[in-house]
Amino acid sequence: MKREHFRATVGILAGGHGLPILRLLHSRGWSIASDVASELEIHTTTASKYLTKLHEVGILDRRTRDCRTRKAHEYRLRSPRISLDVDIRDSQDDDLVPVCEFYSSVLFGMIKKTEKIGWAIINPAVEETLSELQDSSENEISDIIAYIDVKGGHASTFRRLREAIESGELQCELIDLKKAFTAVFERVLGLCSEGVGPTTASRIFQLALRTSPKRASSLAAEYGLLDVFSEDAVYDRKRG
Amino acid sequence: MTESEDRVKTGIEGLDVLSKGGFPRNSVNLVSGPAGSGKTLLATQFFFNGARDNGDAGLYIVLEENRENIIRAMKNFEMDLDGPEDKGRLFLIDLGEMRTEQDRGVVSFREIADFLESFIARSKPKRLILDSLPVVSLYYRNVEEFREELFTFSRYLRQQDLTTLLITESLEDQYLTRFGVEQFVADSFIVLGLEDVRGELRRTLTVRKMRFTKHDTAKHPFLITPRGIEVMSGEKVV
Numbered sequence: 001m002k003r004e005h006f007r008a009t010v011g012i013l014a015g016g017h018g019l020p021i022l023r024l025l026h027s028r029g030w031s032i033a034s035d036v037a038s039e040l041e042i043h044t045t046t047a048s049k050y051l052t053k054l055h056e057v058g059i060l061d062r063r064t065r066d067c068r069t070r071k072a073h074e075y076r077l078r079s080p081r082i083s084l085d086v087d088i089r090d091s092q093d094d095d096l097v098p099v100c101e102f103y104s105s106v107l108f109g110m111i112k113k114t115e116k117i118g119w120a121i122i123n124p125a126v127e128e129t130l131s132e133l134q135d136s137s138e139n140e141i142s143d144i145i146a147y148i149d150v151k152g153g154h155a156s157t158f159r160r161l162r163e164a165i166e167s168g169e170l171q172c173e174l175i176d177l178k179k180a181f182t183a184v185f186e187r188v189l190g191l192c193s194e195g196v197g198p199t200t201a202s203r204i205f206q207l208a209l210r211t212s213p214k215r216a217s218s219l220a221a222e223y224g225l226l227d228v229f230s231e232d233a234v235y236d237r238k239r240g
Numbered sequence: 241m242t243e244s245e246d247r248v249k250t251g252i253e254g255l256d257v258l259s260k261g262g263f264p265r266n267s268v269n270l271v272s273g274p275a276g277s278g279k280t281l282l283a284t285q286f287f288f289n290g291a292r293d294n295g296d297a298g299l300y301i302v303l304e305e306n307r308e309n310i311i312r313a314m315k316n317f318e319m320d321l322d323g324p325e326d327k328g329r330l331f332l333i334d335l336g337e338m339r340t341e342q343d344r345g346v347v348s349f350r351e352i353a354d355f356l357e358s359f360i361a362r363s364k365p366k367r368l369i370l371d372s373l374p375v376v377s378l379y380y381r382n383v384e385e386f387r388e389e390l391f392t393f394s395r396y397l398r399q400q401d402l403t404t405l406l407i408t409e410s411l412e413d414q415y416l417t418r419f420g421v422e423q424f425v426a427d428s429f430i431v432l433g434l435e436d437v438r439g440e441l442r443r444t445l446t447v448r449k450m451r452f453t454k455h456d457t458a459k460h461p462f463l464i465t466p467r468g469i470e471v472m473s474g475e476k477v478v
Binding site: 207 | 335338340351354357358
């Protein structure tokens with residue numbers, strides 16, 4: 001979660017009517033601002049302001065309902081559980097490029113190794129699965145995945161990500177990179193486990209990790225980017 | 241199942257005659273011989289001929305040689321993995337690529353079984369070649385442990401819809417196999433030999449054991465021709 005996003009979310013939840021509105025929507029389902037206002041005995045403008053902001057930070061779903069005289073927005077709670085995931089460290093921006101290098105080198109190290117052992121379909125399979133992932137992911141993730149160039153390999157992917165970050169074309173935080181690449185690795189590990197078995201898949205990843213750049217590896221450990229590579233995680237994906 | 245359906249032809253001239261039609265279906269077979277005796281060639285022919293003559297998908301697991309060397313060697317004997325016989329039916333997998341400096345051995349039988357579990361479900365091979373057992377043995381502390389795990393692995397293989405060929409080696413003037421135990425676990429056992437006859441090496445093949453089969457037990461000469469191994473089933477080495 002980006003820091004501005006985190007601030008906005010906490011701000012609206014901390015407001016006096018934030019949680020009562022969520023509780024109400026949890027019990028009522030789809031509701032318009034005037035329903036909320038009359039139930040909570042607050043002004044419709046206040047209810048409307050809260051609902052709009054809660055929708056903007058992703059806590060509420062919104063749809064348009066045709067009323068007799070005009071159109072109105074209806075809202076409902078997306079999930080009764082709200083989690084906030086934010087990394088509070090300040091110096092992450094300098095580390096974005098090395099982290100990209102780490103992720104890219106591990107991803108393509110793994111693809112190359114898998115090809116080398118003779119499972120030739122890994123490349124098109126990864127391409128297909130990333131395209132599916134891009135289509136089905138939220139914007140923050142799909143924006144990052146768009147820079148992964150399966151055919152061009154590590155050099156091309158890393159160059160594209162680096163240039164996009166340095167030029168400001170890709171505006172993301174470390175948490176976004178982690179989310180995007182965790183999703184990528186989950187898919188690719190699943191693919192690999194299906195094709196060559198979880199043990200071999202896990203060893204392929206361990207080998208790719210060992211050959212990743214040293215500075216990038218230490219950043220990966222510092223930021224906890226390695227969770228996705230644990231052996232248990234690989235087996236879980238196989239079982240899943 | 242008719243007699244011919246019960247056998248898996250190797251497609252190797254002469255060998256199918258000696259073995260009464262090939263290996264028993266879904267069996268675990270062993271070929272042994274000293275360096276340069278033609279073990280890998282015999283195995284690649286079994287692998288390739290299955291796809292060419294019967295449309296059988298095949299999986300060849302390399303642990304020792306690298307993949308490129310096997311492909312190059314096969315091409316020398318008119319076996320082209322990119323050719324029309326392949327069509328996604330022949331898989332040459334180099335698990336030796338998994339070797340690292342930290343590893344005691346390349347892979348264990350359990351890891352190979354784990355690999356097969358996924359691979360069989362996806363690609364449905366009918367023929368499996370494992371090249372070679374001595375590399376897997378490096379994983380184990382002693383011959384007893386190796387034998388025990390090989391026994392479990394062979395039982396697993398027989399439960400699959402697969403006819404397997406395992407390759408092992410023999411040291412000259414010693415046991416018929418590297419560890420002296422492999423042949424007890426396998427359903428059939430073929431020994432390749434290299435004999436010095438007046439300064440020239442003569443190649444020989446003997447079917448030492450084949451369960452459920454009244455096979456020929458004599459030692460036969462064989463030639464390596466541009467098309468691969470040709471066993472002279474009508475001739476015996478005395």
